[in-house]
Amino acid sequence: MARAPGGGRRRGGGGGRRDAAGSGEAVRKGPWMAEEDAVLLEHVRAHGPCDWSSIRSKGLLPRTGKSCRLRWVNKLRPDLKTGCKFSAEEERVVLELQAQFGNKWARIATYLPGRTDNDVKNFWSTRQKRLARLLRAPLPARSGRNSSAKAPAASSLESRPAATVGNDHNEEFAVLCPQREIASFFIYMNVNALMEMFAVDCHQGPCCPDQVPFGSSSSGVHPCCAATPFMDAQNAALVPYDQASSGLASFNGALPPFAPATYSHACSSSSNAAQLLPKLPFGEPSYPLLDYPGMPEGWNMAPGFINAGAMDDLAYQELLPMMAQPAPMVFPFFGTEHAQGGVKAEPPDAPDFFDDLPPDMFDSLDQVPPPLSPPATSSGF
DNA sequence: AAAGTGACCAACCGCGAAGCC
DNA sequence: AGGCTTCGCGGTTGGTCACTT
Numbered sequence: 216m217a218r219a220p221g222g223g224r225r226r227g228g229g230g231g232r233r234d235a236a237g238s239g240e241a242v243r244k245g246p247w248m249a250e251e252d253a254v255l256l257e258h259v260r261a262h263g264p265c266d267w268s269s270i271r272s273k274g275l276l277p278r279t280g281k282s283c284r285l286r287w288v289n290k291l292r293p294d295l296k297t298g299c300k301f302s303a304e305e306e307r308v309v310l311e312l313q314a315q316f317g318n319k320w321a322r323i324a325t326y327l328p329g330r331t332d333n334d335v336k337n338f339w340s341t342r343q344k345r346l347a348r349l350l351r352a353p354l355p356a357r358s359g360r361n362s363s364a365k366a367p368a369a370s371s372l373e374s375r376p377a378a379t380v381g382n383d384h385n386e387e388f389a390v391l392c393p394q395r396e397i398a399s400f401f402i403y404m405n406v407n408a409l410m411e412m413f414a415v416d417c418h419q420g421p422c423c424p425d426q427v428p429f430g431s432s433s434s435g436v437h438p439c440c441a442a443t444p445f446m447d448a449q450n451a452a453l454v455p456y457d458q459a460s461s462g463l464a465s466f467n468g469a470l471p472p473f474a475p476a477t478y479s480h481a482c483s484s485s486s487n488a489a490q491l492l493p494k495l496p497f498g499e500p501s502y503p504l505l506d507y508p509g510m511p512e513g514w515n516m517a518p519g520f521i522n523a524g525a526m527d528d529l530a531y532q533e534l535l536p537m538m539a540q541p542a543p544m545v546f547p548f549f550g551t552e553h554a555q556g557g558v559k560a561e562p563p564d565a566p567d568f569f570d571d572l573p574p575d576m577f578d579s580l581d582q583v584p585p586p587l588s589p590p591a592t593s594s595g596f
Numbered sequence: 597a598a599a600g601t602g603a604c605c606a607a608c609c610g611c612g613a614a615g616c617c
Numbered sequence: 618a619g620g621c622t623t624c625g626c627g628g629t630t631g632g633t634c635a636c637t638t
Contacts (some may be wrong), residue, residue, distance in 0.1 A: 267623080286607085289605095289606070290606080332626070337607095
């Protein structure tokens with residue numbers, strides 16, 4: 216879906232208005248014109264990408280240095296990949312690094328030649344919105360074995376913040392997200408298997424021009440996805456609660472072939488995830504695990520599976536209205552910071568959400584993984 | 597064909613860090 | 618040491634386009 220370049224906002228003056236700056240000087244805001252770009256490029260050619268504020272002070276452009284820098288970084292740099300979507304490999308790198316660094320877009324962008332922090336940020340934001348919508352979407356009732364599974368008692372719903380979501384069909388889903396400070400449960404769910412389970416339509420995007428109904432694939436895996444080492448961005452960390460607790464969520468369908476990651480950097484290479492994951496009631500992953508540099512040792516991630524913890528507050532907030540009971544403003548899975556009336560606040564005492572998770576989930580889980588540690592070598596920057 | 601929705605993305609804002617005086 | 622300026626980053630907004638209904 217190629218998009219015409221330049222489709223942009225018209226904020227701060229409708230593309231030509233001159234706003235009065237605090238000092239009374241006219242500062243232009245809004246979209247850049249070709250002539251302005253030319254001036255900016257000339258400045259960079261002559262002085263290099265620095266001294267941004269002088270552009271305005273010299274009267275070259277009625278733009279703030281900040282605006283000039285942004286324009287250069289995001290649009291005028293010669294090495295940018297403009298007008299091209301994130302590749303599967305880039306997506307994978309973003310996912311890995313976001314899990315490792317958090318929302319450090321500038322840092323992540325340094326691993327992606329030709330991409331800016333804004334690119335990465337926008338990509339991630341779009342992806343999260345899509346995830347949130349996927350989680351929020353009413354899903355049709357399942358049939359067969361799944362429909363017979365009992366949902367947890369309502370009482371346990373109340374105390375399972377951020378872990379359970381009901382929908383119009385009275386289904387419950389455990390959205391198991393990591394609580395880095397308590398116990399990081401990363402559940403990597405093949406979204407295509409998920410979609411198949413709930414007969415959710417597949418939106419594979421441009422890689423998948425000819426959508427094939429799931430039913431037509433004998434393996435149950437969308438052929439497009441099966442051919443993609445890293446699947447579509449719509450991978451969702453959504454596990455039907457009853458299945459999560461019963462272990463049915465270990466998918467037997469064919470999983471996408473795994474191409475060993477070409478991306479790597481000098482961080483942790485060892486792993487103990489293989490030791491941890493089997494302890495979760497999802498069965499032994501039958502696919503190779505990607506090593507997650509900088510993650511607590513062993514926090515590997517399967518290709519085509521996302522880190523459920525990557526779901527940010529946005530996604531969770533979008534889930535809130537779906538919850539049968541208003542969740543307390545305690546989000547143990549989402550880290551120590553969360554928005555609360557616009558103010559970031561430390562969550563109160565952690566609830567006993569463990570009590571509401573399947574007891575067998577913890578059967579052999581004795582040790583809590585250590586909190587995320589900074590990358591061993593971030594000096595590559 | 598029109599309206600609605602979602603994806604994309606340019607560019608602003610606020611804040612904090614770094615550098616300078 | 619402290620204030621000011623500049624720069625960089627992350628969050629957010631909102632416009633446009635493509636696709637769907």
